[in-house]
Structure formats: structure tokens, C-alpha cells
Amino acid sequence: MATSRPPGAKRVMNDSLADLLVVELSCSAAAAFAGRLCADAGARVVLVEPPAGHPLRHEGPFLRDEPNLETSAAHLHINAGKRSVTLDVEADAETLAGLLQRADVFLTDLPAPVLDPLGLSWRALRGSTPALVMTRVTPFGDTGPYRRYAATNLACLALGGQLKITGDPDRPPLSNFGAQAEYQAGLSAFAGTVANVLLRDATGDGEYLDLSVLDVVATNLEHRSPALNLGLVANRAGLSVSATYGVYPCAGGWVHLTAFSPPLWERLKEMTQVSALEDERFATQAARLERNDELQAMLTEWTISKTSDELRALALRGYPLTVAETPERLLRCEQWRDRAFAREVEHPAAGRVTVLGPPWLEEQPAPGRPAPLLGEANGEYLAPLVETRG
Amino acid sequence: MDWRSGRLPLAGLRVVDWCVYWAGPYLGMMLHDLGAEVIKVESPSSWDPVRTVIDVNRYAGEGARPLTPRERSNVNQHFNEWNRGKLSFAVELLEPRGRELFLQLVAKSHIVIENHRPGAKEKLRIGYEECAAVRPDLIYLSLSGFGQTLPERDAMALGAPVELASGLFSLNGYLGDETPAKTGFSYGDPVGALAALSALLLAVRGWRRTGAGRYLDIAMRDTLSFGAGAAFADWSMNGIERPRRGNRHAVYAPQGVYRAHGDDEWVAISVRDDRDWQALGRALGEPDWHRDAELASAAGRRRRHDEIDARLEAWTSQRGARDIEALLQEAGVPAAAVLDFRQLWHDPQLNARGAFQEVEHPAFGAEVRATSQWARGHLPQPIDAPAPCFGQHNRRVLSEVLGLGPDEIAALEREGIVADEIRAGAD
Numbered sequence: 183m184a185t186s187r188p189p190g191a192k193r194v195m196n197d198s199l200a201d202l203l204v205v206e207l208s209c210s211a212a213a214a215f216a217g218r219l220c221a222d223a224g225a226r227v228v229l230v231e232p233p234a235g236h237p238l239r240h241e242g243p244f245l246r247d248e249p250n251l252e253t254s255a256a257h258l259h260i261n262a263g264k265r266s267v268t269l270d271v272e273a274d275a276e277t278l279a280g281l282l283q284r285a286d287v288f289l290t291d292l293p294a295p296v297l298d299p300l301g302l303s304w305r306a307l308r309g310s311t312p313a314l315v316m317t318r319v320t321p322f323g324d325t326g327p328y329r330r331y332a333a334t335n336l337a338c339l340a341l342g343g344q345l346k347i348t349g350d351p352d353r354p355p356l357s358n359f360g361a362q363a364e365y366q367a368g369l370s371a372f373a374g375t376v377a378n379v380l381l382r383d384a385t386g387d388g389e390y391l392d393l394s395v396l397d398v399v400a401t402n403l404e405h406r407s408p409a410l411n412l413g414l415v416a417n418r419a420g421l422s423v424s425a426t427y428g429v430y431p432c433a434g435g436w437v438h439l440t441a442f443s444p445p446l447w448e449r450l451k452e453m454t455q456v457s458a459l460e461d462e463r464f465a466t467q468a469a470r471l472e473r474n475d476e477l478q479a480m481l482t483e484w485t486i487s488k489t490s491d492e493l494r495a496l497a498l499r500g501y502p503l504t505v506a507e508t509p510e511r512l513l514r515c516e517q518w519r520d521r522a523f524a525r526e527v528e529h530p531a532a533g534r535v536t537v538l539g540p541p542w543l544e545e546q547p548a549p550g551r552p553a554p555l556l557g558e559a560n561g562e563y564l565a566p567l568v569e570t571r572g
Numbered sequence: 573m574d575w576r577s578g579r580l581p582l583a584g585l586r587v588v589d590w591c592v593y594w595a596g597p598y599l600g601m602m603l604h605d606l607g608a609e610v611i612k613v614e615s616p617s618s619w620d621p622v623r624t625v626i627d628v629n630r631y632a633g634e635g636a637r638p639l640t641p642r643e644r645s646n647v648n649q650h651f652n653e654w655n656r657g658k659l660s661f662a663v664e665l666l667e668p669r670g671r672e673l674f675l676q677l678v679a680k681s682h683i684v685i686e687n688h689r690p691g692a693k694e695k696l697r698i699g700y701e702e703c704a705a706v707r708p709d710l711i712y713l714s715l716s717g718f719g720q721t722l723p724e725r726d727a728m729a730l731g732a733p734v735e736l737a738s739g740l741f742s743l744n745g746y747l748g749d750e751t752p753a754k755t756g757f758s759y760g761d762p763v764g765a766l767a768a769l770s771a772l773l774l775a776v777r778g779w780r781r782t783g784a785g786r787y788l789d790i791a792m793r794d795t796l797s798f799g800a801g802a803a804f805a806d807w808s809m810n811g812i813e814r815p816r817r818g819n820r821h822a823v824y825a826p827q828g829v830y831r832a833h834g835d836d837e838w839v840a841i842s843v844r845d846d847r848d849w850q851a852l853g854r855a856l857g858e859p860d861w862h863r864d865a866e867l868a869s870a871a872g873r874r875r876r877h878d879e880i881d882a883r884l885e886a887w888t889s890q891r892g893a894r895d896i897e898a899l900l901q902e903a904g905v906p907a908a909a910v911l912d913f914r915q916l917w918h919d920p921q922l923n924a925r926g927a928f929q930e931v932e933h934p935a936f937g938a939e940v941r942a943t944s945q946w947a948r949g950h951l952p953q954p955i956d957a958p959a960p961c962f963g964q965h966n967r968r969v970l971s972e973v974l975g976l977g978p979d980e981i982a983a984l985e986r987e988g989i990v991a992d993e994i995r996a997g998a999d
Binding site for chain 1: 573579580581582594602606621625649650652653689691717718719721722723724726727728729730732733734736737738739740741742743744745746751752753754755756757758759761762763766767768769770771773774775776777778780784785786787788789790791794795797798799800801802803804805806807808809810811813814817818819821822823824827828829830831838839840842844848901904905906907908909910911912913914915916917919920921922924925927928936939940941942945946948949
């Protein structure tokens with residue numbers, strides 16, 4: 183096993199949040215991703231699910247494609263490492279309030295109009311639990327004219343500007359795979375929550391974060407500033423921005439060439455050994471853009487003559503190209519084995535399943551933990567509350 | 573968090589931001605938003621290439637006159653977006669004296685972030701070991717395509733191509749297509765930056781409790797794969813490659829992006845359940861095709877998704893995207909116009925939340941900048957400063973942070989160890 187870790191260097195500790203009890207009341211992937219990262223950082227995360235199960239449990243694909251609340255791939259990934267309790271919150275807000283009494287962090291995606299009448303507003307919770315850190319991540323946030331809009335991941339990509347620029351110019355805008363608007367918001371919600379935990383560590387006071395998926399999507403935009411300040415609006419470009427910055431077919435796959443600057447162009451020529459690229463006609467970046475199609479045809483001829491493996495060997499030597507990988511191949515790659523990034527866990531219903539993450543290198547990779555069975559922690563977390571109330 | 577009172581989690585921490593392009597500088601900007609003092613370090617011979625490589629330097633204030641290298645390096649609208657609020661310290665890292673100043677700055681800082689390739693750090697000898705030697709409790713974060721570990725450590729991947737390496741590219745694509753698809757921008761950058769920020773905040777918590785420094789290693793590839801982790805769990809259980817799904821959803825049916833009236837105008841519509849389906853029918857005026865009993869269930873709608881798409885698009889293509897959005901939202905159905913970037917600036921929601929503010933940049937003039945994503949809604953963040961011009965804060969850093977006197981600073985300027993201009997021609 184080859185590593186290049188500096189001796190004595192310490193990495194992220196997976197007990198960074200081990201002193202915290204996080205209560206997650208969610209119905210979307212955004213809050214659920216944030217909860218997953220809390221669990222990765224060592225917090226005890228109690229996922230409060232409706233009796234019918236978190237919506238992610240209902241989302242295929244499932245083990246052997248047989249619908250089953252315990253074997254949805256999205257649930258097994260995003261809810262990994264959490265504890266599950268089941269509660270009809272609208273019928274029994276009192277039990278949730280009791281649980282929150284003990285909590286350090288309350289992570290939710292339910293909007294104020296749903297939670298406030300149940301006595302679970304930030305103001306009410308702060309009154310009884312002054313040190314509570316509450317993060318609410320909703321499609322549009324607590325304020326503004328869209329705050330009551332119905333929304334999905336796709337709607338947030340659409341209104342946030344990321345959808346319009348993805349896909350082919352002559353076809354409709356295309357969503358990328360999975361729930362990417364919610365994933366971005368989940369990362370942001372986690373970072374914002376830890377930031378508020380840092381404040382709480384210092385002051386002892388709780389904090390509230392009102393995070394909007396739309397805000398995150400519209401902020402994470404590469405070409406927004408040139409558009410707003412120079413009127414340069416990016417359009418859908420499909421696979422290729424230009425001959426020196428785009429995706430090419432190769433034998434058995436796809437590869438991205440990255441040669442948009444003069445030093446990278448030199449490296450590209452060195453890599454391909456195609457003598458025609460030395461021609462004066464391609465000597466400057468402006469000339470290369472002017473003869474874009476001709477250059478693209480020449481580079482395509484080179485890429486399709488190479489296999490993905492031949493190109494991977496060039497990439498390892500630092501040449502400016504990146505080979506497309508599939509989940510299948512990545513799950514076998516040495517880099518991930520070395521980083522303990524893909525962890526096999528034994529799940530009581532799904533069997534052996536691979537769970538990725540966390541998305542940082544850990545000091546001492548913890549064994550992966552499976553997603554919980556529905557309501558498996560009711561006895562531990564809810565029963566004492568019910569008993570106390572008698 | 574409160575930006576007006578200064579109750580911010582990283583107040584009192586100093587960050588050395590030795591980063592280029594998008595992911596690293598964006599991380600630095602978010603650290604600034606959370607209260608840290610962020611010093612952007614570049615060299616006169618080697619600056620953040622975004623200043624000059626990416627050709628969006630049209631100067632708003634002047635006519636056709638070509639820009640001087642100095643002007644050009646200070647008006648780039650990518651650079652100015654991802655570096656607002658920072659101090660700029662331009663020191664020649666190739667010079668021994670410059671490297672010494674860099675390490676002196678590290679000794680007076682808490683965090684170093686960088687996204688250079690391993691070779692660059694080795695050549696300049698400012699990697700983790702050298703920095704930790706002058707500041708043992710330092711938090712040093714490296715953000716790269718594949719991580720600092722072999723075998724892929726030296727492979728190159730910026731935020732756009734890393735999507736191919738992550739598996740996400742292979743999973744993306746139009747419905748049933750053989751060809752994959754790439755997200756329309758450098759998606760690995762913001763995702764990598766947010767994951768890096770997360771790890772850094774965890775490390776700050778550890779440092780405050782125990783005083784322990786950290787070396788953090790973030791691979792953009794891993795952060796993208798993590799977001800698509802369901803596909804990896806699916807593969808490990810089932811071993812099947814799934815057909816590409818385009819804009820469709822595993823549960824919602826129908827879901828799609830439909831043509832609206834106008835040139836390249838589109839509207840995204842999702843029917844989450846049977847209730848949404850009935851509401852959609854009422855909003856459309858109960859057309860005959862909608863009354864089909866088979867379509868009352870999600871299973872039936874999924875079977876006849878193509879047919880529903882054609883019916884819906886016949887209706888949407890006659891109407892403006894914003895009108896459709898308003899009509900369907902009134903009925904409680906998730907519908908959203910597909911906005912371009914200019915429309916974001918006028919969007920009532922983003923504006924009500926204080927998403928954008930104008931700031932006066934010393935070289936460019938008035939610029940629109942995005943505010944912090946954690947400061948929207950009730951607490952709009954006052955943008956304190958625009959992005960710095962190259963080397964704008966050299967004297968401030970040298971005197972206030974490093975404690976140098978005016979004569980020493982003048983000598984450094986004379987010798988070109990620090991400069992407020994990129995060395996033209998070095999590009």
C-alpha cells in the first residue's frame with residue numbers, strides 16, 4: 183500500500199462531534215445529507231421518521247429491485263450511521279419536544295408553518311433549551327415570496343441557474359444525476375451547523391440557521407459574475423466547451439482534455455506526440471479557438487486510438503487529461519482502498535453494501551456503519567420519554 | 573451568526589490562502605464570511621491564473637483601448653467573485669527572502685489552505701512539514717483532484733474534468749442515452765470547497781479544545797462521488813448498470829423539463845403524488861386526456877410518461893415559463909421556470925433574501941457580488957470589501973502582521989520581493 187502521508191500529520195478526527203446529540207427531522211435529502219455528515223463526525227444522530235418511513239426509504243433502486251423500506255440505495259447511503267425512531271410528529275409533538283430537550287443540534291427541513299403550530303418554533307425551543315443549535319434547510323428559506331412554493335430538487339436547480347446550462351445546446355436543459363441541489367445544500371447546512379456549534383462552544387448560547395437550497399445553488403455558480411457584470415451569458419455546451427477543454431471519446435470510454443492555457447497546451451502536445459499539432463496554425467490560444475473544429479477532429483483521432491487504460495497511465499504521470507470512471511471501477515480502485523473511502527458494511531436487511539464517505543480523509547477511519555432499521559431505536563430514545571410522562 | 577455585531581465563529585483566526593482558480597479561493601472566501609482574516613498569497617511571477625487565463629476581462633469602464641497587464645489582472649470577474657473580502661499579499665516565493673516572509677506569515681496564522689499540485693509545494697518547500705515546523709498547531713488543508721495519496725496523487729483534475737473521474741459523469745445523461753453528460757460548469761469546485769470547509773471547521777473545533785494541529789486532505793473526486801453515493805450502494809448490492817434517467821425521478825411521475833413559449837425557455841414540473849396530479853388537472857382545466865383512469869396512479873403515469881410529456885408540452889409551449897410557474901404553484905404543484913444567470917439578478921426570491929449586493933471595486937467599478945449563503949433572510953450580510961487588487965495589502969501585512977518597519981518594506985519593494993503588479997510576460 184503506497185501512501186504519502188507526512189509523518190506525524192494528524193487528520194480529521196471522527197470524534198469531532200462525539201459529544202453532541204443531533205435530532206434530525208427531515209423529509210428531503212438536504213437535511214439528511216447534513217445529518218449523515220454529523221454522524222461521520224461522531225455525533226449521535228437520531229433520525230425522526232414518520233411511521234411509514236423517511237421518503238428516501240421509498241425511493242428506488244432497492245436490493246434486487248424489490249421495494250423494501252430497508253433496502254433503498256439512497257437510504258442506505260444518506261442515512262448511514264444514524265439511529266431511527268418513528269413518530270407521528272403532528273399527532274405527538276410533545277415527545278419530539280422531550281427529545282429536543284436533550285439535544286444539542288436540531289436539524290430539520292420542515293418549514294415554520296408546519297413546526298410553529300406544534301410548539302417547535304425556534305423561539306419556543308430556545309425558551310426551553312437555550313443552548314440548542316437549530317438548522318432549518320428548506321427549498322427557499324423562511325422568508326421571501328417563494329417561501330410557500332412547492333419544490334423539488336429539480337425546481338431548485340431550475341430557479342438557481344444550474345439547470346439552464348447543463349445539457350446539449352439543441353436539447354432541453356438536463357438535471358445531473360441524483361439530488362445534487364440538495365446535496366450542495368446538505369454540505370452547506372452541515373458547515374453552517376458546525377460553524378454555529380463553534381459559536382455555542384464559545385458562548386454557551388444556541389444559534390439558528392435559516393438556509394435555503396435555492397440560495398446555495400445560485401451561489402455555487404461559476405459564470406454568474408461574468409453574466410451579471412459583463413453581460414457574458416454562458417449557454418449549454420454539452421460535452422465540449424472548446425477543443426482544448428472538453429470531453430472526447432476514447433476506445434471503450436470517455437476522456438476530458440484540459441489544455442486551455444499555454445503551459446497545458448505544451449503538455450498536451452508532449453503527451454499526444456501528434457506532430458501536426460506543432461503547426462504554426464495552432465501556435466496561439468486565439469488560433470486554436472479559431473480552428474476549433476479542425477483541432478477537435480485531430481484530437482478525436484488521437485483519443486479514439488487509445489484505450490481508457492492507456493490514457494489512465496498518462497494521467498498518472500500528470501498529463502492534462504482525466505478518464506471517465508464508472509462506480510464499478512471506482513469501487514475497485516487502489517486510491518480509494520488506500521483512503522478507506524468505500525467501506526463495506528453488513529446491513530441486517532440489505533446484506534453487504536458499500537457506503538462511501540466521509541468526503542475527507544480521516545485520522546483513523548472508523549468502520550462503516552449501516553443505515554438503521556425503521557424505528558430500531560424507539561426503545562432507547564422514545565420509551566423513556568413516554569414513561570416519564572406516565 | 574451575526575455579521576452586523578461580528579458574532580462569527582472564526583473571528584480572531586488568520587488564514588493564509590495560497591489557492592488558485594475556484595475551489596480553493598471559494599473556500600477562502602467562505603472562511604472570510606465566517607469571520608476569519610484571510611490573506612491571499614500570490615507571487616509576482618506566479619499569480620492566481622484566473623486573473624489572466626480565463627478571458628472574461630472586458631473592461632467595463634473604458635473603450636477599445638487594450639488593457640495593460642496590471643489592469644487586466646485586477647478586473648477579472650471570476651477572480652473578483654471568489655476573492656472578495658480578502659487581503660492580497662504578493663510575495664515572490666521563488667526568492668529565499670520571499671519564502672522566509674511566507675513562513676513568518678504562517679507562524680502568525682492559524683490555518684493554511686492550498687490547492688497546488690504536489691510538485692509545486694515540493695519545489696517551493698512550503699508543504700505541510702515546512703509550515704508545521706514554524707507553527708506546530710497549524711491546520712493545513714490541501715484541496716486537490718484525487719488527494720495527496722498515491723497512486724493518483726500526481727494526476728491532474730480541475731473542477732470540471734474531475735466529474736469524469738468521480739463516476740457522476742457516467743451516471744448523468746438524457747433519458748436512455750448511451751452518451752453520458754457533464755454538469756454545465758466546474759461542479760467539483762464548489763462541492764469540493766464546501767466539503768473542505770466542513771473538514772476545516774471540524775479541525776478548528778479540535779484545535780480549540782486540544783490545541784492540536786491537523787493536516788487535512790480533501791479530494792474533489794471523493795466529494796462528488798459521495799453526492800452520488802446511492803449509485804455506488806446500488807452497484808454493490810445489485811451489480812447492474814442502470815439506464816440514464818434524464819430529468820425523470822424514481823418516485824415522482826411525471827417529472828420533466830418542458831418547452832415554454834419563447835426562445836430557449838423551459839419550465840420544470842414535478843408531480844410528486846396523486847394529489848399533485850389532480851391539482852395539475854384542475855390547473856389545466858380538466859382536459860380529457862387527464863381524466864384517463866390509468867393515470868390516476870403513479871404506476872400508470874410512469875408507464876405512459878412519454879404520452880403525458882407530449883400532452884403537457886403541447887400546453888406549456890403556448891405559455892411563458894413564469895406564467896406556468898405561477899399558475900401551477902397556485903395549485904400547489906412544484907413548477908419552476910428555468911432561469912438564466914441574468915434572470916437571477918431580478919429574481920424576487922433571491923433579492924428578498926439579499927443574495928446579491930453591489931460593491932465598488934477600485935479597478936473595475938461597481939460590481940454585483942453574491943453574499944454569504946449563511947447570511948440570507950433575516951440577516952443580510954454587509955459586504956465589507958471587494959476582492960483585492962494584486963498586492964494591494966503588502967504594506968499592511970508586512971507592517972501590521974510581520975512587524976516590519978518602513979525601511980525594510982521599502983527595501984523589499986525595491987528588490988522585487990514584494991510587488992503590486994504581476995510580472996507581465998511570465999504568463
